[in-house]
Amino acid sequence: MSEPDQNAIDTAARLLEAGRLVAFPTETVYGLGADAENPEAVASIYAAKGRPSNHPVIVHLAPGADIGYWAQAIPEEAHKLIVAFWPGPLTLILKRAGHIPDAVSGGQDSIGLRCPSHPVAQALLHAFKGGRGGVAAPSANRFGHVSPTTAQHVRDEFGAADDGALACVLDGGQSDVGIESTIVDLSRMATHGPVLLRPGHIGAAQIAEVIGIEPGQPDAAAPRASGTLEAHYAPSTPVALIESSDCHQTVQQLEGKGKRVALIGYGDALGIPALKAFALPASADGYAHGLYAALRSADTAGADIILVEAPPREPAWQGVNDRLRRAAHDSKGVLERLLAPG
Template sequence: MKTLLLNKNEIDIAADIIKKGGIVAMPTETVYGLAADALNGEAVAKIFKAKGRPMDNPLIVHISDIKQIDMLVAEFSDKAKKLAEKFWPGPLTIVLPKSDIIPDEVSAGLSTVAIRFPSHPIAHELIAKSSPIAAPSANLSGSPSPTTVRHVLADMDGRIDAIIDGGDCEVGVESTVITLTEDVPTLLRPGGVTLEQLRAEIGEVKVHPAVLKSLGKGMKASSPGMKYKHYSPKAEVILLRGSEQGFCEYIKENSDDKTAVLCYEEEKDSFKNYIVLGKRDDEVAHAHRLFTCLREADEDGYTRIYAHCPRAEGIGLAVYNRILRAAAFNVIEV
């Protein structure tokens, strides 16, 4: 398959591909998404094939108008409306009871569907000109999510119909996912909308155990990003928890030329091989840079990456969640 590289003025071409049952990688404010007509089960199945993604991993449906939600869900509750009014368009996904129009390929056979209204103008225009779109991240399953068109080409060139070049993604980690189908609203995946912001809007919000631990045996993923290992480069990722002194000492004693350190700007001079995540206290930059850093490590030929355990608060919780899964929960106390 020849993959077309389109620019922001060629969205009509991409929309036509979507309407004909094809797949297009589109930019969003979070990461690049792999888009297909959400109401066409055969088209959605092509996403799983292109990514090598297990069919039991549900997808997010993206909309361009709040009115579209009425045909997609069985109930749009008051709390859902409150979150939508505050955070849409933006990096928030809300899981709700699905309507009969949602194919099983999208919901992975669950009775729920995840809905998001992205803020990126290209994504918005593509959806408006085609249909509601099912779109997981535009990467090979399990690898770091793509935040640049170069990342998408590396994983998807020759596997999909087209890619729209929309520049670098702003947020850098996937959307926050909250389910409103349980007795208490529950955070399934942290992202650009923080747990603290959600609680400020609707009160109590639980955190699903799978945010910081592996999904229990036999449990089905009710949201993307809940599987055991995700976002992983080819290199082995190891998280180190402890003081900065302990972090530096452990690395000096356990490194070789094929080891890279994912570190902060202020400490880079302490290491021979390093990739800078951002300044120590700039968690927004950490989210923006994380997947690019993991891909850079592979491009530079490193086989092991050491990284700090991030602070699990604010957007730091999203960074922690992603890097914890990239490390397959391999954490060492130092």
């Protein structure tokens, strides 16, 4: 991770305080930030991304921030998870304090809070309002697209700073984790207990070790949360997941029909000739780190379809499998149509 440039940090903090949008790196992905207590600034996030106004954003806090300013009725489980995992890739959904504008929560009575570990993000949060502010920041990309893990990805989405709504892009190198934070709902402990709304780098078993209970699965009444729509994280090119044993034959069949294939693999698919092939590590953490960059590169290959060698279905891969399932959601049936006779 890159160390922060204090002049750039101070400039970005002043821009945030003036109600402007600033893109900045976190250990998960790059965020598109605005002053969380400025409804007009938060609205500009939604406008820039094309994000539905009822889809909440996550508020990023500096290390040691007073979460009691942002949330109320904070359960003991939240304090335990903060001690264990903050700063880090864990977002907690809590009851929103009454004086915090509901723009950050999509009109709900809850709020998503997290403290990122990236040094540039931490420097920005310390400089913004003297460390006492919160930065609302979904991923710095158009709504539903593949999240950015480098500053260049952000520029690819929004153009150069000052060309539009985006005032500044802080460059902190490639995001270390590479997929978005784990989200745990603790806002309904009395009735539902902890609920895992979005898996990520921190798994359910790790959470259970800290609070003594494994989080449940989302229910119909669960709060809306960032990145939990069925279709999300998707490139423009259709995406299909395919079992390792079927990769070689499927690529051959598609190319035999004159179709152009981009292939993302980590195991048996490596070495299969394709228009473009992207090799990812065979470990869950390494795969997550490179996934979004591979999807973005594959999306520019001019392919008819992106084939992704399906990762293992082990708990460590839950976050990766969640992102790939959502990326492929709107591409259902495309592979079959491409392979159909005629």
